[in-house]
Amino acid sequence: MSSPLRLGVAGLGTVGAALLKILDRQAAALAARTGRHIAVTAISAQNRDKARDVDLARFAWFSDPVALAGSPDIDVFVELIGGADGVAYAAVETALSNGTSVVTANKALIAKHGLHLAKLAETKGVALGFEASVAGGIPIIKTLRDSLAGNRVSRVYGILNGTCNYILSRMEAEQISFGECLAAAQKLGYAEADPSFDIGGYDTAHKLAILTALAFGTEIAPDAIAVEGIEKITLADIAAASELGYRIKLLGVAERTQAGIEQRVHPTMVPRSSPIAQVMGVTNAVTIDADAVQELTLVGPGAGGAATASSVVSDIADIARGLRLPPFGVPANALAPLRRAAIQTHEGGYYIRLSVFDRPGAAAAIATRMADRAISLESIVQRRRAGEQKGASAVPVILITHATSEKLIGEALKDVLADGFIAEPPQVIRIERE
The missing domain is CATH 3.40.50.720 (NAD(P)-binding Rossmann-like Domain)
Structure with a gap:
């Protein structure tokens, strides 16, 4: 020896x-x-x-x-x-x-x-x-680098941060607020005293940048990732997702497109029946879409002393x-320089939660602004909070869109804000269909 x-x-x-x-x-x-x-x-x-x-x-x-x-x-x-x-x-x-x-x-x-x-x-x-x-x-580095050497990867995505997954899982299971879940995560050692790196999506972005380089043979480019965290997720969003048949997960997604590599980190509504929706707590999951193996999902402990x-x-x-x-x-x-692609039209559509002033014509005006940007709406639902009386200053309105782009959603909501019909910044979450 x-x-x-x-x-x-x-x-x-x-x-x-x-x-x-x-x-x-x-x-x-x-x-x-x-x-x-x-x-x-x-x-x-x-x-x-x-x-x-x-x-x-x-x-x-x-x-x-x-x-x-x-x-x-x-x-x-x-x-x-x-x-x-x-x-x-x-x-x-x-x-x-x-x-x-x-x-x-x-x-x-x-x-x-x-x-x-x-x-x-x-x-x-x-x-x-x-x-x-x-x-x-999870042996994701070697899987991409070695085991899938004979594959052309088209997409890699997943739950890459256990802290965020723990918070979202507990919000749903116990119906407690984001702030309470974050405090519990800090007490258990899942989140740092300053949790912004985790809950802001930046930890996921760093990991996604590494996976992108391995999957697509490009230079690492963490600054080329569109990043959104989970800080704005509320119990109202969790409840709406459940009623629609979804769970909210923070996903990191890197995808090969004709224009280059699209990289993004954001909360996403995923079908409750999907494998990734079943991943709860501090567990991580990574899915690889490739030509030979089709779809491969690896699930396991994303943190912890022994696992790491x-x-x-x-x-x-x-x-x-x-x-x-x-x-x-x-x-x-x-390694090729990363050619950053703009975020594409999202086929799954979007969930949009607005706090709308209870005024005549408000819903029609919002629908018109969406139509101005050629955004097709699947549904508009007005929900009153428990115990809330008609005539309250603002009421929750949920829009579900058909396929559209992030750019058009942003432009339409900017117009809605300018019209003065909503009381606070809107909540926007992508929806992944079956």
Whole structure:
């Protein structure tokens, strides 16, 4: 058997501690599967004395992760620090520059610097693994890069953020407000003290940018993604979706079109009978549409220490086996610049919730504004809130449209706002039909 593969692990939070436990527990199995013993020899973390339920005395300690990354006594640098820049980026770049392979779970780092880091890894002839950066324990990176190499992918989409899925699931199941669900998610550790990165859709956008590069052979372009979060979703929207036969999910969608690659993150009403609608709680799901396999859906834990560490171990095992694949499936220099496509006409139509002043002619005026933009309405429903009397200052009105474009919806609603018939900004959610 070859000499041990020596790991330096930087970052000993939930994922880092879980990684050490898996490597201990699976040591014999990993050696049998890879033909090489895998051994952590050095570690680095912010707090050396934090309780982690792992014996750290057997490892060399580095107070500086960059120094660990540059150590000649490791073969693989495992970055579990987080953040697109700062010490995480400096450490990963140092390791690759020194000819040391890198495994990371850092989606922000890969989304921002992945192209540069991939080129550096390829130049140095070392590996850059980031399976754990998207969808936790779901092996989506290798599925796109390796298993579907014989397929032409047309679309990849899914639930990529467990925090948002937990909030939307609990709002529906327990009929409690967005704010209450968010507070519960923070208490359980599913959401950060500042949750804007998750609930604003930006975490999903980073992950989608990585999947887009793998699926379509393009450079990573997170700034080319239209992003909308779930902050405006209310119980009224959840209830309306249920009555219409849908559930609301935050989806990340990347699709090949004649005009280029369309990328978007937004809440979507999906049919309750669809597989993706059944994905509840912190679970993630990714669906790939391709010519040979048709439709492939992977479902599993999108976060958590053990699940994410499992994906980290997968990359480490590949390195132990001697695999040195291009990080994005093709050489980084062969990745095409992303040609951004405008968001297409949406065949499923849209759900629009308006708070309309209770005045004669208001509904007719709104319908006229929609007609001015050639937007065909499937239905207009006026709903009074429980206990609300006729003549209330504003009442909820729900519009369901036929196929149209986001651009035309935006223009029509701008006119409606200017007319002064609605009391607050409208809520717009895409509908996915069967």
